[in-house]
Amino acid sequence: MNFYEVIKKRCSIRSYKPNPVEEEKLNRILEAARMAPSAANRQPICFVIIKDEKTKQQLKRVYDEKWFYTAPIIVCVCSIPEKAWIRSDGRNYADIDAAIAMDHLILAATEEGLATCWVAAFKVSILKSLLKLPPGMEPIAMTPIGYPQDIPEPTYRKPIEDIVKNI
Numbered sequence: 375m376n377f378y379e380v381i382k383k384r385c386s387i388r389s390y391k392p393n394p395v396e397e398e399k400l401n402r403i404l405e406a407a408r409m410a411p412s413a414a415n416r417q418p419i420c421f422v423i424i425k426d427e428k429t430k431q432q433l434k435r436v437y438d439e440k441w442f443y444t445a446p447i448i449v450c451v452c453s454i455p456e457k458a459w460i461r462s463d464g465r466n467y468a469d470i471d472a473a474i475a476m477d478h479l480i481l482a483a484t485e486e487g488l489a490t491c492w493v494a495a496f497k498v499s500i501l502k503s504l505l506k507l508p509p510g511m512e513p514i515a516m517t518p519i520g521y522p523q524d525i526p527e528p529t530y531r532k533p534i535e536d537i538v539k540n541i
């Protein structure tokens with residue numbers, strides 16, 4: 375696939391086959407995430423990889439959707455605001471850096487024939503304690519990673535003129 379084909383192919387998958395993800399594929403997509411740019415190259419991020427069945431069961435308290443747990447791997451990207459670049463107006467770029475790295479990971483997974491789904495609607499404080507995140511580490515998003523069971527129809531996008539302003 376070329377880059378634009380990957381972009382078109384990626385979609386939110388909400389049902390997964392139980393087949394495991396090959397370790398080489400996981401390593402390649404994590405490497406893609408590692409290569410992501412970050413403001414002032416601070417790299418204020420951490421990926422937590424969840425494969426352990428017991429932890430996955432416990433995660434149901436955090437995000438209660440059955441489909442989420444059909445995938446063999448769940449990845450949580452965290453930001454570390456105290457390590458991030460801060461713009462002169464005070465805006466901290468940690469969460470943006472985490473989102474860029476997660477997008478690299480998700481697009482690389484697509485290239486590998488794997489399915490993903492951005493998830494942010496989780497209970498933050500329970501997740502922090504379940505994953506034993508140190509103070510200062512903020513969970514920003516999760517995604518399951520696995521082979522797709524059902525592929526949905528493409529979702530709506532606004533026309534280009536609604537999102538681009540030419541001046």
Ligand SMILES: Cc1cc2nc3c(=O)[nH]c(=O)nc-3n(C[C@H](O)[C@H](O)[C@H](O)COP(=O)(O)O)c2cc1C
Pocket residue numbers: 384385386387491492493494495496515529
């Ligand atoms: C930051 C972010 C958070 C999201 N959180 C959730 C979520 O908690 N649960 C969910 O089912 N989908 C979630 N989504 C998926 C979006 O609903 C989905 O990307 C959007 O509807 C477009 O569909 P597509 O991904 O198939 O192109 C999230 C997406 C993003 C980018």
